[in-house]
Amino acid sequence: MTTVCLLCMKPIGTVLSWQTLLNLEKKKTLCDGCSNRFVRADIIEEGTVLDRVHSLYAYDEPMRDWLHQYKFLQDVALADIFAEDLNKALSGEDIIVPIPMHPERAVERTFAHVDTLLDRSKRPFRQLLEKRTLAVMGEKNRRERLAMEPLFRLKPGAVIEPVTYRLVDDIYTTGTTLRQAAQLLKDAGAVRVEAVTLIRSVQK
Incomplete structure (x- = not known):
């Protein structure tokens, strides 16, 4: 039984067992070489x-x-690579x-990449939020970020409960995006806001 690595497209050998036949064994999405490249x-x-x-x-x-x-x-299928990692990181009741x-960026990209990561992670x-601007925080310096209008607003009809919320994004660069979203949720009634990001970019 053979599958193909989602990155290099080389065959991944899978040993046939009762676990694989019953779909109890985790399906490999990467070969060992590609998997070991991520830190x-x-x-x-x-x-x-x-x-x-x-x-x-x-x-x-x-x-x-x-x-x-x-x-x-x-390449939407690549969301499967980190599905299990995100599933574990997002465990709990938050x-x-x-x-x-x-919305304009979503039309341009043809899919919502963060939503797809969550869909594949089965979480x-x-x-609850709407993006107000097309600006990308990682492309702006500190002064430009501070001068910008708020990035988000609550979706019409959104109800924020006095509980913990967990924001999810693909990459953390300056933290401005997540902090603005967290402040909006707290101002609306959230008692605590945490976040999980797949990637962390350390600015030099």
Whole structure:
């Protein structure tokens, strides 16, 4: 029984067993060579507005290649690679909220990349935020970020409960995006806001 690596497209040999026949064994999405290219970071930071953020992987060359192929070349199947990692990182009873795309960007990209990561991780989530601007935080300096209008607003009819919310985004760069979303949720009644990001980009 053979599957194909989602990155290099080389065959992945799978040993036939009762677990595989009954779909109890985790299906491999990468060959060992491609899998070993990604560097697990597990960076955890705590703050005030954003109470806690957990970033799973380092932003290195293999991850840049993956992100480009996934987001900009619309290779949606690549979301499966990190599905299990996100599933584990998002365990618990917190309300999961994806960082949304601007509607125009969603049309341009043809799919919502954060929503797709969550769908593949089999974690339920709520759409509570709307993106107000097409701006990309990682492309702006500190002064430009501070001068910008708020990035998000609550979706019409969104109800924020006095509980913990967990924001999810693909990459953490400056933290501005997540902090703005966290502040909006707290102002609306959330008692705590945490975040999980697949990637952490350390600015030099």
